[in-house]
Amino acid sequence: MDKISVVYSKDFLTDYPTVDCECPDRVDKIYSHIRDIADFTEPGLCDISDLTLCHSERLIKSVQRNPVTYNVACRSAGGAIKAAELALKAPSFALIRPPGHHAGHDFNGGFCFFNNMAIAIKRLIAKGLIGNALIVDIDLHYGNGTYDIVQADSNITFVNIDAASREDFFNDIEAALKNASSFDMLCCSAGFDTYINDWGGLLFTDDYRNAAHMLASSNPHFFTILEGGYFIPDLGINVRAYLKGLLEACS
Numbered sequence: 001m002d003k004i005s006v007v008y009s010k011d012f013l014t015d016y017p018t019v020d021c022e023c024p025d026r027v028d029k030i031y032s033h034i035r036d037i038a039d040f041t042e043p044g045l046c047d048i049s050d051l052t053l054c055h056s057e058r059l060i061k062s063v064q065r066n067p068v069t070y071n072v073a074c075r076s077a078g079g080a081i082k083a084a085e086l087a088l089k090a091p092s093f094a095l096i097r098p099p100g101h102h103a104g105h106d107f108n109g110g111f112c113f114f115n116n117m118a119i120a121i122k123r124l125i126a127k128g129l130i131g132n133a134l135i136v137d138i139d140l141h142y143g144n145g146t147y148d149i150v151q152a153d154s155n156i157t158f159v160n161i162d163a164a165s166r167e168d169f170f171n172d173i174e175a176a177l178k179n180a181s182s183f184d185m186l187c188c189s190a191g192f193d194t195y196i197n198d199w200g201g202l203l204f205t206d207d208y209r210n211a212a213h214m215l216a217s218s219n220p221h222f223f224t225i226l227e228g229g230y231f232i233p234d235l236g237i238n239v240r241a242y243l244k245g246l247l248e249a250c251s
């Protein structure tokens with residue numbers, strides 16, 4: 001395999017109202033750095049029935065108040081769904097924004113509107129395409145929204161990596177992946193805000209390659225979605241390193 005399936009839409013360049021650091025340049029920068037190793041797929045919008053698998057009517061209505069935000073948030077969740085569907089055959093990556101892991105059943109925040117990861121997995125389970133899934137969240141921040149939605153679901157296991165050092169980061173991933181092959185699908189919420197020059201100040205570019213390799217080697221049915229990552233100058237090379245790790249694990 002010389003290319004990895006990447007789900008992407010120009011909709012993700014939409015300048016919807018959010019904080020300055022969660023800007024369209026994030027995905028634009030990544031896109032330009034991965035073009036030669038990516039096989040792009042355009043996602044559709046998720047359905048309202050996908051949203052209600054994870055979110056309250058009140059929360060959905062609150063996002064609908066801004067049609068621009070609602071459209072791109074539905075495209076982002078649709079991107080996660082598409083990546084999950086592709087992962088039934090081969091590993092994939094969803095280059096999407098807005099991110100989702102801080103959106104819970106009846107709350108959102110932290111630049112997130114809908115929980116892309118939870119929506120994708122619950123939809124695949126609801127359609128009978130998978131029976132269970134393991135989520136590993138390697139973003140700098142705790143995936144409180146994902147935890148909120150999946151905690152009561154015995155078919156979904158959620159592990160948040162919260163490491164104080166590089167060594168701990170890899171030890172924690174290794175521990176999280178111990179039984180990864182026993183799940184129908186392995187899913188990663190990938191934030192690149194753990195980067196040495198980003199808020200986390202923890203990982204180097206090549207660490208993302210190693211992390212991706214470990215993950216993709218643990219279960220062939222594997223997809224990753226973009227969560228955080230705000231140091232724009234190196235965001236492209238970090239995601240490229242991650243995709244290289246996926247490709248190496250698949251070859």
Ligand SMILES: [Zn+2]
Pocket residue numbers: 139140141191193227228229
């Ligand atoms: Zn984060």
